[in-house]
Amino acid sequence: MAYPGTVLFDLDGTLVPVDMDFFYKAYVKEVSTCFASIVPPDAFREALLESTYEMISDLNPAVTNHEAFARAFSRRVGRPWQEVWPVFQNFYQNDFGRLRRLVPENPHARTVVTKVLESGWEIVLATNAIFPEVAIRERMRWVSIDDLPWKYITTLDNMHYCKPHLQYYEEILSILKLDPSTCVMVGNDVEEDMIAQKLGMRTFLVEDFLIERGGSGLKPDGKGKLPDLLPFLTQLAENDSSDESANVAPGSA
Ligand SMILES: [Mg+2]
Structure with missing residues (x-):
């Protein structure tokens, strides 16, 4: 059975x-603000989108999604992952919750x-x-x-x-x-x-x-x-x- x-x-x-399109736009706007001192918002948005696609397309069984995204994003923004990951972490811990207003x-x-x-x-x-x-x-x-x-x-x-x-x-x-x-x-x-x-x-x-x-x-x-x-x-x-x-x-x- x-x-x-x-x-x-x-x-x-x-x-x-x-609706994910609507939510994703608001999410990108919020997170790009956190990166403003490191990457200009337009360049950030493009790097985030393209790195996400690159991660999704990566089918290497030895590479986690985090590793695939880190590699793609660091390369696109020209900054080491050790520098940008804490900015993402800070955003998810402190600011991401504000998006609840949309749901x-x-x-x-x-x-x-x-x-x-x-x-x-x-x-x-x-x-x-x-x-x-x-x-x-x-x-x-x-x-x-x-x-x-x-x-x-x-x-x-x-x-x-x-x-x-x-x-x-x-x-x-x-x-x-x-x-x-x-x-x-x-x-x-x-x-x-x-x-x-x-x-x-x-x-x-x-x-x-x-x-x-x-x-x-x-x-x-x-x-x-x-x-x-x-x-x-x-x-x-x-x-x-x-x-x-x-x-x-x-x-x-
Ligand atoms: Mg779904």
């Missing part, structure tokens, strides 16, 4: 109710994740691993899910790959020794999140902040608003147990 197994949740646009409450996040746990599933936070843990924990607090028993939270430092690469999902499966046929990936981005089905995971698309660039051919197994995940999981588990009883030979019970 495969279910209940593990539910992997995306964060932004799935549990945190935010409305989402009472469904805690309710749904708690019910998933109560139904016997384990939970993983599969947010794109482009932020340090401090910034991920902060966003988790905005929707009151930071204290829940997450099996793993993917971060800039503990991952070697980013979405939408399959290697990102393979790395989670490998770290947690999970069978993909016991996993359900829940996210709002067709290309970045639903791609997990290529490894044999089930997928559920949360449509409130849907991102779909088109042409991927990826069809989620279920979709709807976040609370619609609950009946979807119940159905999966029920179908699974009826498959199981169908396999029992007559008279063997």
Whole structure:
């Protein structure tokens, strides 16, 4: 029996109710201010964006996302990482929390994740691993899910790959020794999140902040608003147990 197994949740646009383009612009504006004495804001913005793409494209299994970003960003701004990383750290610790004003409450996040746990599933936070843990924990607090028993939270430092690469999902499966046929990936981005089905995971698309660039051919197994995940999981588990009883030979019970 495969279910209940593990539910992997995306964060932004799935549990945190935010349009990422809008949030990212505000984030870049805030963080560029912190760098003003080192890098002019326009040059900073360009270096941040291009270094992020470079990190996402780096598929070297020996290089963490942090290392890939550090190398790209230092090269672009012409400053050693030991000089710029403390500025990022200071921003995440002291200023990042101000962005909360842009994010409305989402009472469904805690309710749904708690019910998933109560139904016997384990939970993983599969947010794109482009932020340090401090910034991920902060966003988790905005929707009151930071204290829940997450099996793993993917971060800039503990991952070697980013979405939408399959290697990102393979790395989670490998770290947690999970069978993909016991996993359900829940996210709002067709290309970045639903791609997990290529490894044999089930997928559920949360449509409130849907991102779909088109042409991927990826069809989620279920979709709807976040609370619609609950009946979807119940159905999966029920179908699974009826498959199981169908396999029992007559008279063997
Ligand atoms: Mg998302």
